[in-house]
Amino acid sequence: MKNDFISARQEILSLLSSRPNEDFYINELIRITGRYPNSIQTALKKLTKDQLITSTSVGNKKFYRISKKAGMEVKQYLPPDTSFNWIKVINREGAYAFSMTVCLSNRDQLKKLYNTSMPTYWYNSLTHGLYYNSSELNSLGMNIAQKLERDSTFAQKDIALCTKLCNTLLQEAKRIPNLNLTKLNNSELKSILEKFYRMYMMLFPFLTSPFAIERYFEQKIRERVSDERQLETLLSPISTVDQEMIDVLNLASHIKQHGMDAEFEKKLTDHWQTYCWLTMFSINANPLPRDYFLNEAKNILEKIPNSEEEANKLKNEDKKRQQMLKNTLQEMNARTTLKQQVYFLQKYITLRTFRKNIICQSHYYHMPLRH
Numbered sequence: 001m002k003n004d005f006i007s008a009r010q011e012i013l014s015l016l017s018s019r020p021n022e023d024f025y026i027n028e029l030i031r032i033t034g035r036y037p038n039s040i041q042t043a044l045k046k047l048t049k050d051q052l053i054t055s056t057s058v059g060n061k062k063f064y065r066i067s068k069k070a071g072m073e074v075k076q077y078l079p080p081d082t083s084f085n086w087i088k089v090i091n092r093e094g095a096y097a098f099s100m101t102v103c104l105s106n107r108d109q110l111k112k113l114y115n116t117s118m119p120t121y122w123y124n125s126l127t128h129g130l131y132y133n134s135s136e137l138n139s140l141g142m143n144i145a146q147k148l149e150r151d152s153t154f155a156q157k158d159i160a161l162c163t164k165l166c167n168t169l170l171q172e173a174k175r176i177p178n179l180n181l182t183k184l185n186n187s188e189l190k191s192i193l194e195k196f197y198r199m200y201m202m203l204f205p206f207l208t209s210p211f212a213i214e215r216y217f218e219q220k221i222r223e224r225v226s227d228e229r230q231l232e233t234l235l236s237p238i239s240t241v242d243q244e245m246i247d248v249l250n251l252a253s254h255i256k257q258h259g260m261d262a263e264f265e266k267k268l269t270d271h272w273q274t275y276c277w278l279t280m281f282s283i284n285a286n287p288l289p290r291d292y293f294l295n296e297a298k299n300i301l302e303k304i305p306n307s308e309e310e311a312n313k314l315k316n317e318d319k320k321r322q323q324m325l326k327n328t329l330q331e332m333n334a335r336t337t338l339k340q341q342v343y344f345l346q347k348y349i350t351l352r353t354f355r356k357n358i359i360c361q362s363h364y365y366h367m368p369l370r371h
Helices: 002-018 026-033 037-049 096-108 110-114 134-150 154-178 186-203 205-224 228-235 243-258 262-275 290-303 307-331 336-365
Strands: 053-058 061-066 086-090 121-123 130-133
Touching: 002 026, 002 037, 002 053, 002 061, 002 086, 026 037, 026 061, 037 053, 037 061, 086 134, 096 110, 096 121, 096 130, 096 186, 096 205, 110 134, 110 205, 130 134, 134 154, 134 205, 154 186, 154 205, 154 336, 186 205, 186 336, 205 228, 205 336, 228 307, 228 336, 243 262, 243 290, 243 307, 262 290, 307 336
Parallel strands: none
Antiparallel strands: 053 061, 086 130, 121 130
């Protein structure tokens, strides 16, 4: 357990330091790292005590981000040649094939969308960190900023294309388990895999470009707004509802009211089949077992007196954040331009989770091709 704790501590530091302007909820850290909740919770407590990370409470949830003090602690994760100014863009545990797809996409696909490519990279096989040349990443940011300045519809079209490619990939991936692969020859299997991979790679520019786009909108909003309280509302995610958490709270509520009867067993199986892919950001990962969700429901039952009330509370907090954003814009008498900038920033923030979940699901549904 000691080694696992040290590894969890380092992995959290590596992730948070690579995305210093983002906040992470504990469930997201558990899913990204694929580690046990107790390991992550223990690491978070120690990191907070050491002032290497900070936490912010939103309702009954805590969100974590890297602190300024943590710079030296995570230095070991950076490439030796820091004079080259590397920037980490991928930090989740993944297969080498996945990281190579990111690199090939940034070399070949990125230029088609944003008129620039990022052919230089450095891959850390121990931490699975993927680093890019800062000058190339800055060039991408400048090109995207120019497109956003010149075309007021660019962001909307970019979001729509990303969403469309996500849905197309998921649709193709879901088709694979329904095929009788044992009846197909190698040529036919290769054709199926190639089609999946083409759609898979088309989505990968959207793993890189949002860094630049979100920074662009955040900078524009900061140019127009100086009040820190208002900025916090405008820049913070307004939608943080974890649907899996809502659903498992309802499962716990069923246990409390009716016990683990036949209806519960069916609901648990449905829940498992709906969310077993959550930790599959790596193509080599395995689905979560059914017992994982059973234990999750049991733990909630022990710790939360009224899980149904808690589920409603989480949903209401999400609505309150949305209303707070609306009220803040009205209070500021915000102009249309600022409203649009806030709208697009929030859309891109939401797209992070949507895009990650689609990739995890595509890894899950393509599993029959691995065997």
